[in-house]
Amino acid sequence: MHTDHERCYRAAESRDARFDGVFYVGVRTTGIYCRPSCPAVTPKRENVTFYASAAAAQDAGFRACRRCRPDTTPGSPEWNVRADAVGRAMRLIADGVVEREGVEGLASRLGYSQRHVTRMLTQELGAGPLALARSNRAHAARVLIETTEMPMSDIAFAAGFASIRQFNDSVRHVYALSPTEMRGRRRSTPTGRVTLRLAVRQPFHVDGLLEFLGGRLIAGVERIDGRTYARVMRLPHGLGAVQLTLQDDHVACELELADLRDTAVAVQRCRRLLDLDADPLAIDEVLSADPLLAPLVAAAPGLRLPSQVDGFEVAVRAIVGQQVSVAGARTILGRFAETFGTPVTFDLAASHGLTHAFATPEALAEADDTALSMPRSRARALIGVAQAVADGKIELDPGADREAVRADLVALPGIGPWTADYISMRALAHPDVMLETDLIIRRMLERHGVEPERTERWKPWRSYAAMHLWRASADLERTLR
Known part of the structure; x- marks a missing residue:
């Protein structure tokens, strides 16, 4: 969209928040870049340039606006939908792959050369993988500077910078402030604890998210209290605990991490779990065109597709839930967490009664099929998936090729098919899975005479249609009781 100057300018002129994170406005007369909804006076047409990413604006010499803070916008919903190499690359960069494995690791996961990956990203986004990752690091540094008492040297390495000099230069380049100037006044927090606010696109159906997650809680791993969801997470450098309080216009996030280098990754996984980067207006517009879905969308505008913080955990949920009730699956999963999981001692976790991180693929791959408290055929299927994930034959990370994973x-x-589709929908955040083999969805479609070709009109948001149909079925069941 950023190449359509007139369309972008109209969005910025009307301060349309729907485009925050979709493109950025570089103002040549001031040298700053803003989000489209910035409340400042709209600059003249001839004085602005539009960029597809914050990294591209920064590389062009613009600094982030201190008023609208464009680096804190929701992520572009385009990367959740796209299944091509650029979309997969952006999801992997957001998950911190460049920091952990370098551009070589990113290219290897995508199956291309480093040069080709750099060319693709630069051509479409105006910045290569290193610049995109550097932009993410600068934002992670800002969070740590403003929310913790950590020394600046610790923050530099926690945010993923290779040196103090690189940290100082990047922060000054992006924000036109030194790290010391940026720190200012803030509330003191313990080392290892980070508090921040996660931006959300409107509308945001909080109750729908909490109902879905609440019905599938794993004892000892996650808990909901009112509008607060808490859980233990596995992260690249260690374990962590998170508390997410869902408000109508944002999500308050508190993290306690074993290693603060995981801050940016933890935040991104929380955003993915709650589907905070979705474009609810675009989704609702498509689904509302169908007479079956229109009243469901009207009753739950902005319904999200809950994803995950651990793709393997979702795969285990899907296999365990093949032929048992949701409540029965919760019982089995709780036993898995207690028997094969990792105990945790975080204060934040303890305050919610959380005791374990969920089991790793390696732990379940080595389990005996008679020790899993489930039919042996399903136990063997679970162990087979665990072995495939542990060996790297199947990757359930954000940048995986969705169709290839399903086939594998x-x-x-x-x-x-049902298990593979459910894993694709939630573990890989696939927005367009039509779970036609799901018993509840099939009954709903048959009851209303919906033929398969009609569901084709719901593309590319059929996963969200499934969420509405599940929700409608649950409402109907409560009504009939």
Whole structure:
């Protein structure tokens, strides 16, 4: 969209918050870049340039606006939808792959050369993988500077910078402030604890998210109290605990981490879990065109597709839930967490009664199929998936090729279309999965005479249609009781 100057200018002129994170406005007369909804006086047409990413604006010499803070906008919903190499690359960069594995690791995961990956990203986004990752690091540094008492040297390495000099230069370049100037006044927090506010696109159906997550809680791993969801997470450098309080216009996030280098990754995984970067207006517009879905969308505008902080955990949920009730699955999953998981001692976790991180693929791959408290055929299927993930034959990370993962899953013994589709929908955040083999959805479609070709009109948001149909079925069941 950033190449359509007139369309972008109209969005900025009307301060349309729907485009925050979709493109950025560089103002040549001031040298700053803003989000489209910035409350400042709209600059003249001839004085602005539009960029597809904050990194591109920064590389062009613009600094972030201190008023609208464009680096804190929701992420572009485009990267959640796209299945091509650029979309996969952006999801992997957001998950911190460049910091952990370098551009070489990113290229290897995508199956291209480093040069080709750099060319693709630069051509479409105006910045290569290193610049995009550097922009993410600068934002992570800002969070740590403003919310913790950590020494600046610790913050530099926690945010992923290779040196203090690189940290200082990047922060000055992006924000036109030194780290010391940026720190200012803030509330003191313990080392290892980070508090921040997660931006959300409107509308945001909080109750729908909490109902879905609440019905599937794993004892000892996650808990909901009112509008607060808490859980333990596995992260690249260690474990962590998170508390997410869902408000109508934002999500208050508190993290306690074993290693603060995981800050940016933890935040991104929380955003993915709650689907905070979705474009609810675009989704609702498509689904509302169908007479079956229109009243459901009207009753739950901005309904989200809950994803995950651990793709393997979702795969285990799907396999365990194949032939048992949701409540029965919760019981089995709780036993898995207690038996095969990792105990935690975070204060934040203890305050919510959380005791374990969920089991790793390696732990379940080594389990005996008679020790999993489930039919042996499903136990063997679960162990087979665990072994495939542990060996790297199947990757359930944000940048995985969704169609390839589905094909690999179905090829494993005991994994059918429903299980593979559910894993694709939630573990890979696939927005366009039509769970036609799901018993509840099939009954809903048959009851209303919906033929398969009609569901084709719901693309590319059929996963959200499934969420509405599940919610409608649950409402109907409560009404009939």
